[in-house]
Amino acid sequence: MYTALLHTHSTLRYVVLVLLLLSIFKALTAGSRVYTEGDKKLNLFTLISSHIQLLVGLVLYFVSPMVDFAQMSNKFIRYWNVEHIAIMIIALVLITVGYSKSKKAKDSHAKHKAIALFYSLGLLLIMVGIFMIKDRNPW
Numbered sequence: 816m817y818t819a820l821l822h823t824h825s826t827l828r829y830v831v832l833v834l835l836l837l838s839i840f841k842a843l844t845a846g847s848r849v850y851t852e853g854d855k856k857l858n859l860f861t862l863i864s865s866h867i868q869l870l871v872g873l874v875l876y877f878v879s880p881m882v883d884f885a886q887m888s889n890k891f892i893r894y895w896n897v898e899h900i901a902i903m904i905i906a907l908v909l910i911t912v913g914y915s916k917s918k919k920a921k922d923s924h925a926k927h928k929a930i931a932l933f934y935s936l937g938l939l940l941i942m943v944g945i946f947m948i949k950d951r952n953p954w
């Protein structure tokens with residue numbers, strides 16, 4: 816079960832990243848274009864993929880051998896104990912807030928703007944979190 820979850824989580828990262836990039840690109844280039852059903856669907860798929868990633872991540876947190884509170888002083892292990900979950904949850908909260916704001920906003924411009932701002936902040940944090948894996952892990 817651990818291997819299956821890790822593969823799912825590892826593959827889903829690309830889905831989340833590509834969807835985030837598409838959502839952000841469309842929002843940034845929207846100008847005064849109206850916020851269509853298509854925009855809404857794309858932004859919703861991005862939100863859903865990120866929430867599935869959260870769910871799988873949370874389960875992994877309890878089954879992964881890389882999460883081990885007995886080894887807090889090992890920075891490779893601590894990355895998974897603390898940094899990964901903290902950074903990713905903040906990123907996912909930002910994305911969720913962005914989607915929520917885009918839903919509540921009255922006009923198209925404000926909807927596009929909420930996505931452009933909050934999805935970009937979320938993406939930035941996810942990239943920081945992923946790049947940290949490189950120097951926090953020996954492999």
Ligand code: HEM
Nearest residue numbers: 859862863864865866867868869870873911912914915918
């Ligand atoms: C630990 C797991 C999860 C947590 C903590 C979580 C949390 C949230 C929160 C806080 C919202 C925002 C509500 C709002 O302000 O509108 C939300 C919305 C949503 N979540 Fe999740 N979620 C989780 C898993 C999932 C999964 C597994 C899916 C789909 C397979 C999913 C699909 C959605 C959808 C579709 C919405 C937004 C619907 C809408 O506003 O139109 N979530 N979730």
Ligand code: HEM
Nearest residue numbers: 825828831868869872873875876879880881900903904941
């Ligand atoms: C968008 C959000 C996220 C992204 C892009 C992401 C990305 C990744 C990546 C790239 C890996 C390494 C996979 C591999 O070694 O093949 C990983 C592993 C892991 N992630 Fe996430 N993650 C996210 C959210 C989360 C969250 C919210 C949690 C916890 C609640 C979490 C918990 C874990 C755990 C426990 C591992 C396993 C480490 C191992 O056993 O090797 N992730 N994640």
